[in-house]
Amino acid sequence: MSRVTYSIKESFSQMWRNKGMYFTTIAAMTAMMLILGLFFVAFVNVNMFTQEIEKDYNVIQVYMGEKNDDVANQEVQQQLQAITGVDSLEFVSKDQALQNLKERWGDNAYLLDNLKTNPLPDSFMVYVNDKDSASTVANQASSITGVDDVVFYQDTIDKLAKVTHFIEVGSMVCMIFLVVVSIIIVANTIKLTVFNKAKEIGIMKYLGATDSFVRAPFVLSGMFIGLFSALISTGLIYFIYTKIIEVLGTDIAKIVSVSLVPAMDLVGFILATFAGLGVGIGIIGSFISIARFLRK
Amino acid sequence: MIEFDNVTKNYGGNTGLNNATVHIHRGDFVFLVGPSGAGKTTFIRLILKELEPDSGTITVAGKDITHLKRREIPHLRQKIGMVFQDFRLLEKKTVYENVAFAMEVVHKSKKEIAERVPYVLNLVDIADKADRYPHELSAGEQQRVGIARAIANQPRVLICDEPTGNLDPVTAMDIMKLLEQINIRGTTIVMVTHAKDIVDRMGKRVVAIENGRIVRDEEGAYGFIQEDEVKNFSHGNLSSYDEGLSFDYLEEVEKYV
Ligand SMILES: Nc1ncnc2c1ncn2[C@@H]1O[C@H](COP(=O)(O)OP(=O)(O)OP(=O)(O)O)[C@@H](O)[C@H]1O
Ligand SMILES: [Mg+2]
Numbered sequence: 001m002s003r004v005t006y007s008i009k010e011s012f013s014q015m016w017r018n019k020g021m022y023f024t025t026i027a028a029m030t031a032m033m034l035i036l037g038l039f040f041v042a043f044v045n046v047n048m049f050t051q052e053i054e055k056d057y058n059v060i061q062v063y064m065g066e067k068n069d070d071v072a073n074q075e076v077q078q079q080l081q082a083i084t085g086v087d088s089l090e091f092v093s094k095d096q097a098l099q100n101l102k103e104r105w106g107d108n109a110y111l112l113d114n115l116k117t118n119p120l121p122d123s124f125m126v127y128v129n130d131k132d133s134a135s136t137v138a139n140q141a142s143s144i145t146g147v148d149d150v151v152f153y154q155d156t157i158d159k160l161a162k163v164t165h166f167i168e169v170g171s172m173v174c175m176i177f178l179v180v181v182s183i184i185i186v187a188n189t190i191k192l193t194v195f196n197k198a199k200e201i202g203i204m205k206y207l208g209a210t211d212s213f214v215r216a217p218f219v220l221s222g223m224f225i226g227l228f229s230a231l232i233s234t235g236l237i238y239f240i241y242t243k244i245i246e247v248l249g250t251d252i253a254k255i256v257s258v259s260l261v262p263a264m265d266l267v268g269f270i271l272a273t274f275a276g277l278g279v280g281i282g283i284i285g286s287f288i289s290i291a292r293f294l295r296k
Numbered sequence: 297m298i299e300f301d302n303v304t305k306n307y308g309g310n311t312g313l314n315n316a317t318v319h320i321h322r323g324d325f326v327f328l329v330g331p332s333g334a335g336k337t338t339f340i341r342l343i344l345k346e347l348e349p350d351s352g353t354i355t356v357a358g359k360d361i362t363h364l365k366r367r368e369i370p371h372l373r374q375k376i377g378m379v380f381q382d383f384r385l386l387e388k389k390t391v392y393e394n395v396a397f398a399m400e401v402v403h404k405s406k407k408e409i410a411e412r413v414p415y416v417l418n419l420v421d422i423a424d425k426a427d428r429y430p431h432e433l434s435a436g437e438q439q440r441v442g443i444a445r446a447i448a449n450q451p452r453v454l455i456c457d458e459p460t461g462n463l464d465p466v467t468a469m470d471i472m473k474l475l476e477q478i479n480i481r482g483t484t485i486v487m488v489t490h491a492k493d494i495v496d497r498m499g500k501r502v503v504a505i506e507n508g509r510i511v512r513d514e515e516g517a518y519g520f521i522q523e524d525e526v527k528n529f530s531h532g533n534l535s536s537y538d539e540g541l542s543f544d545y546l547e548e549v550e551k552y553v
Pocket of ligand 2: 336337338
């Protein structure tokens with residue numbers, strides 16, 4: 001029998017003999033991977049949403065006050081053009097704005113037909129050269145007399161950045177927790193298996209078995225724990241996420257014109273990452289638990 | 297085959313072995329005797345590289361193992377067969393599997409194992425019980441399996457730590473005959489024992505250790521019983537004697553009391 005076959009056979013037989021313990025270990029590791037995975041899914045979506053918004057980041061909308069007229073508009077236009085960093089301007093009249101809104105609302109546009117007066121103000125779309133100068137441009141634009149309100153996406157992006165950051169930190173903490181706790185759990189499970197086989201290991205060493213050969217079945221068991229946990233947790237994440245998309249996905253698309261990242265795009269990455277993480281944890285955990293035994 | 301030159305090994309304040317020099321040659325059959333705590337097991341553990349000597353040099357099969365690297369230890373141990381007082385068979389494996397296990401763990405081929413295991417089981421005269429489990433065997437039979445396992449990989453040296461310690465005198469002598477046969481076939485044997493009758497009957501080389509020192513090294517008998525041992529014995533102080541003491545020895549002691 002080759003060493004590899006021998007080790008794999010040994011590994012499976014020892015897992016089978018302690019199946020309850022191995023099942024619990026896999027369940028615990030799966031749960032932690034599940035949490036980590038959901039953090040990741042949330043992170044990817046918020047990140048994509050942020051990027052979508054950043055595309056419009058070079059546009060600042062400058063709304064005129066109520067009592068403006070063509071002269072005032074003219075004046076504001078000149079002052080806007082004078083601001084450094086402004087690339088071009090586009091005037092949107094209040095009629096134009098209403099028209100645009102009707103188009104956006106489509107089938108529901110009839111609701112706007114009953115309006116006696118057009119509540120929308122005249123506005124300028126100000127395009128900036130450089131995204132970084134957007135906030136200075138916005139500041140200067142808002143101080144121009146006749147300008148009522150300045151809207152650009154800085155605030156939203158700042159808020160989103162905070163959310164992204166929170167998710168990032170959360171994932172990090174979760175990840176460290178996952179790794180440390182998993183290593184401890186795996187090490188403990190393997191250690192119990194090692195204890196069960198203490199006599200056998202002792203004899204093997206007298207017979208001249210190498211450390212790596214003695215270690216192999218235990219390391220393999222550790223790796224299997226990681227691998228099974230990765231497979232199960234990825235499966236669960238896929239299932240949960242497709243359900244979320246089913247329920248929420250279309251509604252979200254209506255509101256913010258951004259759809260959720262398709263589940264299939266994430267599954268491969270999650271599986272590969274978790275498999276690597278799980279196998280790594282398994283190897284470290286099993287090495288720790290058998291190291292002291294081999295030293296004797 | 298095994299050479300100890302001025303080897304000293306202390307455990308903290310305890311003496312394990314004190315400046316011991318012993319040369320064991322290929323084909324020798326050597327008894328290692330001495331009171332409990334003398335340093336016999338220490339001697340064996342040094343051969344197996346379970347312990348590092350404080351000073352001196354140790355050579356096994358022509359190789360200086362005094363400062364052997366950790367990863368070279370398995371290779372050393374493959375040249376040495378171990379037989380234990382408590383047999384140390386794996387309860388969940390049959391006789392055949394126990395012996396085959398010894399070969400599997402050093403990566404012998406299926407074919408080699410299939411040829412060699414029946415051969416050694418035959419040699420130790422236990423072939424008819426190949427499919428039994430250890431608990432279905434008598435102590436003497438279990439020790440035969442222990443010996444079969446120890447010689448499965450054709451070691452150069454067989455080290456036996458009180459192999460007859462758990463056996464009655466008759467079974468013990470059977471085991472000794474078996475070890476002698478193995479020795480005649482060329483395997484060097486080092487055997488730790490407290491059984492005076494066995495040592496006397498075999499008439500082999502005897503190395504006596506006391507307090508970590510080699511106090512005697514000669515062919516023949518276990519040696520005369522020292523007066524203080526007799527005194528200890530007469531006062532009922534058995535602590536310095538293992539169960540391995542045979543009846544003959546007890547009778548001998550009683551004569552002195
Ligand atoms: N791991 C250890 N730590 C400390 N002292 C030890 C250790 N192993 C052995 N000793 C001491 O070293 C001395 C020699 O012990 P050793 O086991 O070699 O004796 P022995 O001749 O095999 O005795 P026995 O016949 O009882 O088996 C004893 O005094 C013992 O207490
Ligand atoms: Mg001893």
